[in-house]
Amino acid sequence: xxxxxxxxxxxxxxxxxxxxxxxxxxxxxxxxxxxxxxxxxxxxxxxxxxxxxxxxxxxxxxxxxxxxxxxxxxxxxxxxxxxxxxxxxxxxxxxxxxxxxxxxxxxxxxxxxxxxxxxxxxxxxxxxxxxxxxxxxxxxxxxxxxxxxxxxxxxxxxxxxxxxxxxxxxxxxxxxxxxxxxxxxxxxxxxxxxxxxxxxxxxxxxxxxxxxxxxxxxxxxxxxxxxxxxxxxxxxxxxxxxxxxxxxxxxxxxxxxxxxxxxxxxxxxxxxxxxxxxxxxxxxxxxxxxxxxxxxxxxxxxxxxxxxxxxxxxxxxxxxxxxxxxxxxxxxxxxxxxxxxxxxxxxxxxxxxxxxxxxxxxxxxxxxxxxxxxxxxxxxxxxxxxxxxxxxxxxxxxxxxxxxxxxxxx
Amino acid sequence: xxxxxxxxxxxxxxxxxxxxxxxxxxxxxxxxxxxxxxxxxxxxxxxxxxxxxxxxxxxxxxxxxx
Numbered sequence: 001x002x003x004x005x006x007x008x009x010x011x012x013x014x015x016x017x018x019x020x021x022x023x024x025x026x027x028x029x030x031x032x033x034x035x036x037x038x039x040x041x042x043x044x045x046x047x048x049x050x051x052x053x054x055x056x057x058x059x060x061x062x063x064x065x066x067x068x069x070x071x072x073x074x075x076x077x078x079x080x081x082x083x084x085x086x087x088x089x090x091x092x093x094x095x096x097x098x099x100x101x102x103x104x105x106x107x108x109x110x111x112x113x114x115x116x117x118x119x120x121x122x123x124x125x126x127x128x129x130x131x132x133x134x135x136x137x138x139x140x141x142x143x144x145x146x147x148x149x150x151x152x153x154x155x156x157x158x159x160x161x162x163x164x165x166x167x168x169x170x171x172x173x174x175x176x177x178x179x180x181x182x183x184x185x186x187x188x189x190x191x192x193x194x195x196x197x198x199x200x201x202x203x204x205x206x207x208x209x210x211x212x213x214x215x216x217x218x219x220x221x222x223x224x225x226x227x228x229x230x231x232x233x234x235x236x237x238x239x240x241x242x243x244x245x246x247x248x249x250x251x252x253x254x255x256x257x258x259x260x261x262x263x264x265x266x267x268x269x270x271x272x273x274x275x276x277x278x279x280x281x282x283x284x285x286x287x288x289x290x291x292x293x294x295x296x297x298x299x300x301x302x303x304x305x306x307x308x309x310x311x312x313x314x315x316x317x318x319x320x321x322x323x324x325x326x327x328x329x330x331x332x333x334x335x336x337x338x339x340x341x342x343x344x345x346x347x348x349x350x351x352x353x354x355x356x357x358x359x360x361x362x363x364x365x366x367x368x369x370x371x372x373x374x375x376x377x378x379x380x381x382x383x384x385x386x387x388x389x390x391x392x393x394x395x396x397x398x399x400x401x402x403x404x405x406x407x408x409x410x
Numbered sequence: 411x412x413x414x415x416x417x418x419x420x421x422x423x424x425x426x427x428x429x430x431x432x433x434x435x436x437x438x439x440x441x442x443x444x445x446x447x448x449x450x451x452x453x454x455x456x457x458x459x460x461x462x463x464x465x466x467x468x469x470x471x472x473x474x475x476x
Contacts, residue, residue: 037465132468154469198469223470263441269470275447282461291463405431
């Protein structure tokens, strides 16, 4: 018997929490996509003090009341619940992402956590493991351990030292780039390739995009993703010029470098997803498109939550009221917040549906649609930037395909 | 870039029409971004598995479904 989620509270937004009728969707034949990504908040604290951090510096402050490290009983319950979910939905592949805070603060406990969760997966279900770190604690012995465990490591870096250190600071106020450089120097060695997932870079339009891209490529990452800084209609992004599209302009400079290269220097998820969507394919990015989001977050106290970037919207925005200690993961599949991210165009605002680009932008990142007045059924606060970026990419790809078709015609 | 700003979403559908384009011939062995994207598209459409959006706060280590 699956316990239904607690009744919504008045602080929850109108949409989807109070206005999306999940029962009606199910009656009409919709069924949820099982979770495939499991984000494990193995450590709740961080050794950096980044000024844009959605966990510590924005609306939600739930980290304060949670255990610093995921206790053994929560690890055990998490493993059991993920195994149960994989078995129930006959999944042949799940992804476990060790996250925080800073997951490397969990130190020597990490191997036991990974081993316990992998051991709970049913036969025939592969458990790929990733870890997203700020890199400060990534030294040779830990790297050896993680590589032996088959963990793919992602590192957050916002470009060259002068750009990175504007936002990504140590607790003493100094920049973190020196420590990250040491980590990435290790990780970019050929013998570490299997342990290197890639880089995450948060966009800062006040920096030079070309210099930023060069700084990232200097570490030879297999892949990069560029993230829009978290913002919403109550806390909009910085725009020096009203009506300007500085985030798109910054990305377009990098796109043109990346796209025009004879050999793609690294995969870039945001750009690849937009091209795929323009060609009739799908997106693997949360930032564009309408692919279902199948991510469950497990906090250090066992709480089952929605994607953590929603913490930028309001206090408690990720909560489902469920816990791996008492509830199966399937219970979260009926939460309106989870459902809203799996129903494609049915989650979009009327203004979005009237725009021809909506199948490509998908209204952007869910967190960026938030307005305290009505919740998450709004255009992205980055709507103008997305329109400009997508239109630019469309023009470049259309032109090249036409040329290729012409060249290949007899 | 000004052209992007001036025209905006100019068509009823943003999808690029690839009808009649011989994708198999346009899948060059080069590693340009367009070539990689075309190969991914062919792979994606030939696999039955539903494509899901990956967790955005982890580096993109999984370009194709398995």
